[in-house]
Amino acid sequence: MVVVPAALSVGGLLFKASSAASAGAAAVGASSLGLAIAGAIKLATAVVGVGKLAILPFLIAAIAYYNYDLFDPENRPFNVPQVDQAYDFIIIGGGSAGTVLASRLSEISHWKILLLEAGGHETDISDVPLLSLYLHKSKMDWKYRTQPQATACQAMKDHRCCWTRGKVLGGSSVLNTMLYIRGNRRDFDQWAAFGNPGWSYEEILPYFRKSEDQRNPYLARNKRYHGQGGPWTVQDSPYNTPLGPAFLQAGEEMGYDIVDVNGEQQTGFGFYQFNMRRGSRSSTAKSFLRPIRLRSNLHVALFSHVTKVLTDPTSKRATGVQFIRDGRLQNVYATREVILSAGAISSPHLLMLSGIGHGEELNRFGIPLVQHLPGVGQNLQDHIAVGGIAFLIDYPISIVMKRMVNINTALRYAITEDGPLTSSIGLEAVAFINTKYANASDDWPDMNFMMTSASVMSDGGSQVKTAHGLSDEFYQEVFGEVNNRDVFGIFPMMLRPKSRGFIKLASKNPLRYPLLYHNYLTHPDDVNVLREGVKAAVAMGETEAMKRFGARFWNKPLPNCKHLTLFTDDYWNCYIRQYTMTIYHMSGTAKMGPPSDPWAVVDPQLRVYGIPGLRVIDASIMPAITNGNIHAPVVMIGEKGADLIKQLWLTPSSGPSPRDGAKGPLWRGKRELRVGNATTTADDGQVEALQQWPLPSGSWL
Numbered sequence: 001m002v003v004v005p006a007a008l009s010v011g012g013l014l015f016k017a018s019s020a021a022s023a024g025a026a027a028v029g030a031s032s033l034g035l036a037i038a039g040a041i042k043l044a045t046a047v048v049g050v051g052k053l054a055i056l057p058f059l060i061a062a063i064a065y066y067n068y069d070l071f072d073p074e075n076r077p078f079n080v081p082q083v084d085q086a087y088d089f090i091i092i093g094g095g096s097a098g099t100v101l102a103s104r105l106s107e108i109s110h111w112k113i114l115l116l117e118a119g120g121h122e123t124d125i126s127d128v129p130l131l132s133l134y135l136h137k138s139k140m141d142w143k144y145r146t147q148p149q150a151t152a153c154q155a156m157k158d159h160r161c162c163w164t165r166g167k168v169l170g171g172s173s174v175l176n177t178m179l180y181i182r183g184n185r186r187d188f189d190q191w192a193a194f195g196n197p198g199w200s201y202e203e204i205l206p207y208f209r210k211s212e213d214q215r216n217p218y219l220a221r222n223k224r225y226h227g228q229g230g231p232w233t234v235q236d237s238p239y240n241t242p243l244g245p246a247f248l249q250a251g252e253e254m255g256y257d258i259v260d261v262n263g264e265q266q267t268g269f270g271f272y273q274f275n276m277r278r279g280s281r282s283s284t285a286k287s288f289l290r291p292i293r294l295r296s297n298l299h300v301a302l303f304s305h306v307t308k309v310l311t312d313p314t315s316k317r318a319t320g321v322q323f324i325r326d327g328r329l330q331n332v333y334a335t336r337e338v339i340l341s342a343g344a345i346s347s348p349h350l351l352m353l354s355g356i357g358h359g360e361e362l363n364r365f366g367i368p369l370v371q372h373l374p375g376v377g378q379n380l381q382d383h384i385a386v387g388g389i390a391f392l393i394d395y396p397i398s399i400v401m402k403r404m405v406n407i408n409t410a411l412r413y414a415i416t417e418d419g420p421l422t423s424s425i426g427l428e429a430v431a432f433i434n435t436k437y438a439n440a441s442d443d444w445p446d447m448n449f450m451m452t453s454a455s456v457m458s459d460g461g462s463q464v465k466t467a468h469g470l471s472d473e474f475y476q477e478v479f480g481e482v483n484n485r486d487v488f489g490i491f492p493m494m495l496r497p498k499s500r501g502f503i504k505l506a507s508k509n510p511l512r513y514p515l516l517y518h519n520y521l522t523h524p525d526d527v528n529v530l531r532e533g534v535k536a537a538v539a540m541g542e543t544e545a546m547k548r549f550g551a552r553f554w555n556k557p558l559p560n561c562k563h564l565t566l567f568t569d570d571y572w573n574c575y576i577r578q579y580t581m582t583i584y585h586m587s588g589t590a591k592m593g594p595p596s597d598p599w600a601v602v603d604p605q606l607r608v609y610g611i612p613g614l615r616v617i618d619a620s621i622m623p624a625i626t627n628g629n630i631h632a633p634v635v636m637i638g639e640k641g642a643d644l645i646k647q648l649w650l651t652p653s654s655g656p657s658p659r660d661g662a663k664g665p666l667w668r669g670k671r672e673l674r675v676g677n678a679t680t681t682a683d684d685g686q687v688e689a690l691q692q693w694p695l696p697s698g699s700w701l
């Protein structure tokens with residue numbers, strides 16, 4: 001960390017005009033700035049003639065230099081100082097899904113879009129892949145912590161797991177480790193089988209390809225699975241240690257194939273694919289918003305904390321949004337739709353604050369009920385892994401922070417866009433394997449290994465420990481004596497948890513965080529699968545490929561499990577409840593489902609049941625978590641969600657859609673709003689979209 005200012009000052013010295021862009025982008029920014037200035041001088045001399053007014057070229061060059069921000073396509077979107085009274089669409093949350101939606105909806109030039117985001121802009125530090133753990137607990141993190149529960153996270157301070165979430169334009173895509181994993185075809189076929197037409201694998205695959213710009217030519221030539229030219233770059237890590245390839249060899253030794261984990265077959269081993277561009281982070285804000293920052297029909301309002309969705313008391317229609325900005329509570333109105341993309345914690349939280357949720361629960365807090373939807377905040381799913389599975393090695397090849405972060409590596413990152421700083425905290429390779437509980441013939445593996453050329457002790461007990469929320473005593477006792485040693489780590493991650501958590505209101509004050517109950521490892525099958533995963537990870541260290549490096553498992557007994565015999569099932573069952581690690585994949589808290597499912601919050605078009613004009617489009621809508629890291633699926637949900645909205649509003653329709661048999665209020669495209677003295681009409685002058693907005697069915701109504 002000490003060296004980071006040096007990295008910045010290097011960037012600063014070399015690329016003065018591009019402080020907003022990444023150091024990598026800054027290099028390109030600097031050269032295009034040079035071109036812009038040269039062009040300006042040429043133009044001025046050609047038009048005016050140096051002899052006539054010698055100062056003019058320099059004046060124009062100076063203007064170009066100081067206004068470079070205005071036309072650099074890689075620069076940050078503008079933050080509007082004031083929002084208008086009404087928009088066609090209001091998107092709540094500029095995270096992974098919200099930025100995709102803002103980009104796709106503003107393609108329709110006669111639609112006016114507002115994107116409200118509670119945080120600010122990403123920074124040069126958040127661009128640097130090796131430093132992502134430094135963003136945890138920073139001002140870009142909401143810093144959520146779960147309620148203490150006895151089943152997991154026992155090694156953490158107060159027995160509470162730290163649920164990092166991005167509070168920044170780009171959301172969690174600015175803090176994540178950029179792993180690009182799409183999940184398994186079976187996940188989406190299962191979503192469809194739950195009663196969600198349109199979500200089967202074959203139907204959603206085009207959306208993965210649409211956003212993708214695959215930079216690995218060997219992967220890109222597989223056109224069925226990969227796309228090129230989309231806004232979101234996927235590239236291989238520019239930096240690998242010898243441990244990554246060795247891990248793949250170990251996989252072969254164990255009888256697995258080397259695969260493209262985003263291709264035909266998921267089971268197997270492969271190098272990670274990353275959402276990076278030229279060695280730095282490709283957040284969704286950068287990929288989806290920066291290229292369109294000059295669209296006048298998109299307003300981005302940062303530091304805008306939404307407190308509630310406004311609804312019409314008679315029709316229940318979502319009419320707008322209430323938010324706090326600059327210390328003022330303000331209202332803004334939507335003439336077509338309000339879209340919740342605030343993530344799997346805030347979207348259900350905002351629904352509840354708006355009177356949409358379990359009637360009794362809302363009643364307890366004196367929130368007037370708008371729509372009884374008991375599924376709001378339920379069905380919470382996450383992937384957990386086991387931390388601290390580390391192997392000491394004999395060679396100085398791993399990522400030891402104090403060795404890796406220095407002026408040379410900073411220069412390498414800034415100038416040549418490679419080197420250790422481009423490593424995503426050491427994550428190099430991935431495995432999808434089967435424990436004895438999975439059906440190996442299915443290609444629907446139940447265990448994932450995240451292989452890193454580092455581990456919790458690689459920074460001497462500073463940031464990793466803090467990010468994971470480990471107690472000092474636990475860290476010191478278990479890892480203190482191997483601080484800064486060369487190691488590699490394997491995080492065994494359970495892919496299809498059966499335990500379900502939930503989110504509850506703590507107060508009707510919108511600024512009070514909700515209560516988060518993880519319920520990790522409350523289902524016995526989860527304990528079994530995760531334990532078997534840990535055993536398989538430890539076995540990996542025994543392969544010839546890893547033994548070449550002198551790999552030996554760091555088997556210091558954990559404080560609360562010392563009474564159990566090492567390496568027995570009982571010991572591992574105890575271990576996994578201590579250093580339980582969230583992989584930050586909270587999802588499912590406003591799940592999609594058919595009207596017959598009383599726990600469904602949105603229908604397969606992502607429309608909130610019973611609230612015309614309101615959708616949820618983010619990780620919350622997943623009925624079941626996908627088989628792998630969930631960011632790519634969330635971006636896919638954003639892409640498909642945008643198309644569903646376009647289909648509704650841009651397809652001519654003469655009457656209520658027959659496909660939603662449910663009785664419900666009609667949702668008209670033209671809507672007049674009286675805001676103060678002004679009247680705003682949502683009329684695109686083309687088609688009047690008229691659709692049923694369904695109500696849930698079931699005896700609980």
Ligand SMILES: Cc1cc2nc3c(=O)[nH]c(=O)nc-3n(C[C@H](O)[C@H](O)[C@H](O)COP(=O)(O)OP(=O)(O)OC[C@H]3O[C@@H](n4cnc5c(N)ncnc54)[C@H](O)[C@@H]3O)c2cc1C
Pocket residue numbers: 092093094095096097098116117118119164165166167168169170171172173175176177178179180181304305306307341342343344346347350583584585586618619620628629630631632634
């Ligand atoms: C540390 C970390 C590492 C991860 N690593 C990976 C990885 O390597 N690969 C992978 O596939 N997945 C990873 N994930 C998961 C992935 O990034 C998330 O699942 C995904 O970004 C969620 O997208 P979302 O749109 O649902 O929510 P978010 O991206 O979290 O967006 C929600 C947005 O809404 C805003 N917001 C919330 N409440 C309000 C409010 N009241 N008013 C206004 N704005 C509000 C937030 O500030 C945020 O910008 C990681 C996540 C984290 C946190």
